Amino acid sequence: MNPVLAPATSASLIRREVAGLPSYDPGADPTEVAVLSGSGRVIKLSNNESPFGVSPVVAEAVRKALADGVSRYPDPTGRRLTEAIGKSLDVPAERVVLGNGSENILELLCQAVLDPGDLVVTQAPGFSLHETFPRVMGARVQKVPVAAEFGFDADAWRDALAVGPKLVFLANPCNPTGAMLGAGQLDQVVAAVPESALLVLDEAYGEFARPNPEYPDGLEALRALDRPWIVLRTFSKAYGLAGVRVGYGIASDSTLIQALDRVRTPYNVNHPAQEAAIAALGDHAHLADTVRRTALEIARVTERLRDAGLRVVPSATNFLFIDTGRRSERVARELHRAGIIVKAWREPGYETYIRASLSTPGDNDVFVRCLTEICAKDKP
Template sequence: MDNSVKTASSNGLAFNPDVAALPPYNAGMNVAIARSISGRNDIARLASNENPDGCSPAVLAALASPDLEPWRYADPACTTLRGALGLKLGVDADRIVIGNGSEEMIAAISRAILVAGASVLTVVPSFGLHEIEPLAQGATVAKVAMTEDLGFDLTALEQVISQGPRVVFLSSPWNPVGPALDRPALERLIAAVRPGTLLVLDEAYFEFADASCPNGLEVLRQSNIPHIVLRTFSKAYGLAGLRVGYAICSDADLARVVTAAKTPFNVNAAAQAAAIAALGDEAWMQASVARLRGERERVAASLDALGFKVASSQTNFLFFDCRGDSATLAAALLQEGIIVKAWRERGYERYLRATIGTAEDNDRLLRALEKAARR
């Protein structure tokens, strides 16, 4: 641990050193702060990978229903939602755990599986909580860097997985970079898993991927390794503000332990009702995803034409080398009323992640980048 980290408060209260040493999670900029800094009200929110189309009208109707009783405790087992997901996914409901966002599932998995000194593998650039939550349990985290062509380093991943880390956190499609593992690549990594390792495949952006990206749940179903697939309603379904994610576990015993590691009543009644309504309107989600995929390809082509090195993306965002310090460019874009996320992991300070927004907001971003490129 860095000796500069404070392990006690000014009044002598001792902190958990594993928690006190945690790096901060970069959650993106609040719109009110962006308005204050830029002096503009018309903010293009392109930092947090939210769905600019909103959510299904069925969700809004469910939230306005008199059947929603905020004064009552929500079902702690999320029985109806787990049943609906089980039917959709073709798995037993007792293998599904619902969380307050898939972030809570990452924390619960870490609490359920990891002990002090255990080893974890993830990739870098990484989704922050794949590192933060294991570190909070006293685990050590190894990270495999992306390749020069902004993809997965399969050889390096295979090598570290074969060493038997207790948990492997792997995003496909990959946040924050964008590409997804194809089926042969995923099967190759699954084959490297040794007894005693849990593979956690984070598919938060699964709905945005095209046919070249396999359904990780289906691939893992044909394996005999312990695994969890993470998915969320925050992205494609547009429920980011309500926080509903879920873990599909390889067996009911694993689901039981992950459930025990979360808090009771963790998913509120409004969130459960919204998620059930969203599942009932798949047509809305699919139409939104189709539009965003088209915008993603258009914006990627435009960035390439401007000379930026853009990672392949199967998500609703683009990750690109901005040819200089990304924080400097992000600050300039903010003055134009555009919020993006400058990546600050060591070695990747030249990279910027931009959400695919409305066509209008995407055009604002491209105009601002063109202007910056001319300077």
């Protein structure tokens, strides 16, 4: 006799791992902030986008891709782009995977690798999707906290890795703090990762840090290792292609790439995105100019905020992690009234911090003035 089953509801069909997840926080809606502030222009500093746009070479590549027509599916393998990436990094194209942004590859890795109950180790504070995607698969997540002054805690990493995780997410530089690991610190983590684990090195903001002689090139650090690893990079940040969504990963071997290909959607990177990325990869001058201008603004804004008495984590990226000394959500709401959007950090232990990406010098001056005024009048 078949059992009598209760009628399903939408809520009853949802897996418990999914039901307990927080929604991704993209920051406030610019349209709503514009209405709230009464301003015709909103300064959006919540998503670490480039204020310098794309190069004319990239704009022309997108224009041509659209003119060629978008009624056909893109190349599902992205062969021209993977070959261009492989050539630029001296790796076979068969060891390159493309994603709809690098976070798409984070998702694919969790789908391909994790079983329920597996352990994942990552950073705290950290990128929310390094925790969310493993939890979707029923995995456990252990976060390694930073040391004092957001420094690297080698002992904490060794202890966490000794437990035997299956997947390790390490971002360098780190989102949201902007801090980076030096070569020796990265080597310590790599040496402590058990051979039974997959090491995922997330270098979404690596282009901003690369001029620093202390910053290690993750691909070079891992290239000779005879064990599974993957380095993730993106065109969304320093290259300014956030709107077309294209990231990539370079893996230790083609077997891992083949597994990711089995779980990804076959057309996950559209044709204009592929063409834009190929053009951006070849425009070294625009990338260098974006990185240079960003570094100047990071240094200038950091100095002004510190002069105003705010604690700012040293950043090797295009954003700042700022301790406002009061509830970050309240500070963010006050900034919304001024037409400025930042990310209020909600991770336990960091509820007084905001993350603000840098914009043009004029916009940055408005942000500094408004934030310092809010903090001066709103003593905790």
